[in-house]
Amino acid sequence: MAVEDTQPLISHLIELRKRLLNCIIAVLVIFLALVYFANDIYQLVAAPLISQMPLGATMIATDVASPFFTPIKLTIMVSVILSAPVILYQVWAFVAPALYKHERRLVVPLLVSSTLLFYIGMAFAYFVVFPLAFGFLTKTAPAGVVVSTDITSYLDFVMALFMAFGVSFEVPVAIVLLCWLGVTTPEDLKAKRPYVLVGAFVIGMLLTPPDVFSQTLLAIPMYCLFEVGVFFARFYVGKRRPDNSEEESQE
Numbered sequence: 288m289a290v291e292d293t294q295p296l297i298s299h300l301i302e303l304r305k306r307l308l309n310c311i312i313a314v315l316v317i318f319l320a321l322v323y324f325a326n327d328i329y330q331l332v333a334a335p336l337i338s339q340m341p342l343g344a345t346m347i348a349t350d351v352a353s354p355f356f357t358p359i360k361l362t363i364m365v366s367v368i369l370s371a372p373v374i375l376y377q378v379w380a381f382v383a384p385a386l387y388k389h390e391r392r393l394v395v396p397l398l399v400s401s402t403l404l405f406y407i408g409m410a411f412a413y414f415v416v417f418p419l420a421f422g423f424l425t426k427t428a429p430a431g432v433v434v435s436t437d438i439t440s441y442l443d444f445v446m447a448l449f450m451a452f453g454v455s456f457e458v459p460v461a462i463v464l465l466c467w468l469g470v471t472t473p474e475d476l477k478a479k480r481p482y483v484l485v486g487a488f489v490i491g492m493l494l495t496p497p498d499v500f501s502q503t504l505l506a507i508p509m510y511c512l513f514e515v516g517v518f519f520a521r522f523y524v525g526k527r528r529p530d531n532s533e534e535e536s537q538e
Contacts (some may be wrong), residue, residue, distance in 0.1 A: 306377040313373040318366040325358035328365060329438070332445060335417035339425045340434055347435045357438050364446060368409070372402055393467070393523060401460045404512075408456030409449045411508065416452065417445070420501045451494040455509050462516030467523040476517050483513050 321328065333346060348354045367374075375398050383391055425434050465471050476483070484506075491506035 306381045309377050310374045313370040314366050317369050321362050325362045329358040329361050336421045339421040346438050349437045353439045404456040405453040408452040412448050412452035416504050458512040459516030463520045463523050466520035473517050473520045484510050
């Protein structure tokens with residue numbers, strides 16, 4: 288391999304290292320700012336369950352070190368989530384030089400909307416789904432059984448739901464990207480609406496607690512977001528190919 292061929296690769300690797308370091312620094316700075324409030328953050332996340340627990344019941348820690356490490360683990364996760372705009376910007380800054388001008392104008396709204404939709408999905412889970420799901424689950428305990436959830440198990444459970452709803456709310460962005468790449472078209476997706484509706488309820492059944500309220504609360508927003516994605520996808524269809532002037536300027 289010629290020296291001239293290796294130089295672009297080395298420059299890309301250096302740029303990639305720079306972007307990764309920026310992402311790590313962003314997460315670390317947010318973590319250091321939040322770690323003092325780790326227990327408060329955990330109490331905030333645990334509030335939907337605690338408010339539904341029977342009088343006198345509390346959460347428990349079955350491992351000696353979990354009262355310390357579980358809030359720290361949650362704080363790390365929160366730091367990564369809060370630094371998502373910085374991480375997405377670093378990704379954008381790394382790939383932007385390889386895009387045409389019209390592609391850059393189209394990608395920026397996708398990056399912003401994907402971040403907002405992920406946050407909206409998590410907020411929807413916290414404020415709407417958690418109270419209904421935990422209210423149902425705590426009231427179905429057999430007689431004589433006291434609901435005392437382990438703090439680590441609870442964190443794993445709610446983070447799985449947070450991720451499920453956050454990713455599910457990315458449906459419009461996924462649809463727009465598929466149409467932009469030519470994998471499908473808005474017309475094809477409109478013809479598959481009945482299957483999409485059934486699939487939304489199947490996904491809701493797999494990702495949420497076994498109660499009809501949680502399943503419906505995930506399935507209905509997913510289908511509505513599917514319609515939103517189909518609507519906006521028509522603005523991206525056929526926009527991937529550059530015109531001649533952009534090809535010449537890119538060269």
